[in-house]
Amino acid sequence: MLQDQQPPESRFERGKRALSEIDGEAGERVVSSLADIAPDFARYLIEFPFGDIHCRPGLDLRGREIATIAALTAMGNAAPQLKVHVEAGLNVGLSREEITEIIMQMAVYAGFPAALNGLFAAKDVFTARGV
Numbered sequence: 001m002l003q004d005q006q007p008p009e010s011r012f013e014r015g016k017r018a019l020s021e022i023d024g025e026a027g028e029r030v031v032s033s034l035a036d037i038a039p040d041f042a043r044y045l046i047e048f049p050f051g052d053i054h055c056r057p058g059l060d061l062r063g064r065e066i067a068t069i070a071a072l073t074a075m076g077n078a079a080p081q082l083k084v085h086v087e088a089g090l091n092v093g094l095s096r097e098e099i100t101e102i103i104m105q106m107a108v109y110a111g112f113p114a115a116l117n118g119l120f121a122a123k124d125v126f127t128a129r130g131v
Contacts, residue, residue: 012043015051022054022061026087061092066102069094069118073106076114079121086125096131 009017019027027050034042054064065088072082089099099122107115 011047011051013051014055015046015049018050018054019046022050022065022092023084023088024091026084030084062089062094065089065092065094066098069099069102070106073103073118074110074114076110076117079117082118082121083125086122087129090125090129090131096126 019031023030031042031045034045054061059067065085068085069082069089072078072085086099090096094102100119103115103118103122106118
């Protein structure tokens with residue numbers, strides 16, 4: 001290897017970088033909360049969603065967070081994960097109004113209960129962040 005060349009970034013390194021950029025402290029809290037019960041799962045969480053999927057070309061981070069917020073809202077039972085991704089949406093440039101509209105749109109496809117759960121999760125994040 002030439003002296004100026006860096007070794008290719010591993011999935012884990014790429015995932016850690018993406019996790020930090022997208023989720024910031026919220027993502028780190030999720031990963032560290034798994035250390036005592038499932039450290040291997042924490043590694044998989046960094047490598048696959050962040051190291052492989054989030055780093056793919058084709059969608060920017062805003063678009064990926066729009067899709068993620070919509071999907072987690074539609075599930076209707078993923079409030080903790082939705083809160084992390086509402087934070088991430090704010091981190092990558094989505095506004096409070098855009099996030100609210102994404103969640104409201106899900107009432108059409110996932111029903112009012114799922115949208116209500118999503119709005120309350122988002123409200124908690126907005127309040128905590130003062131936005």
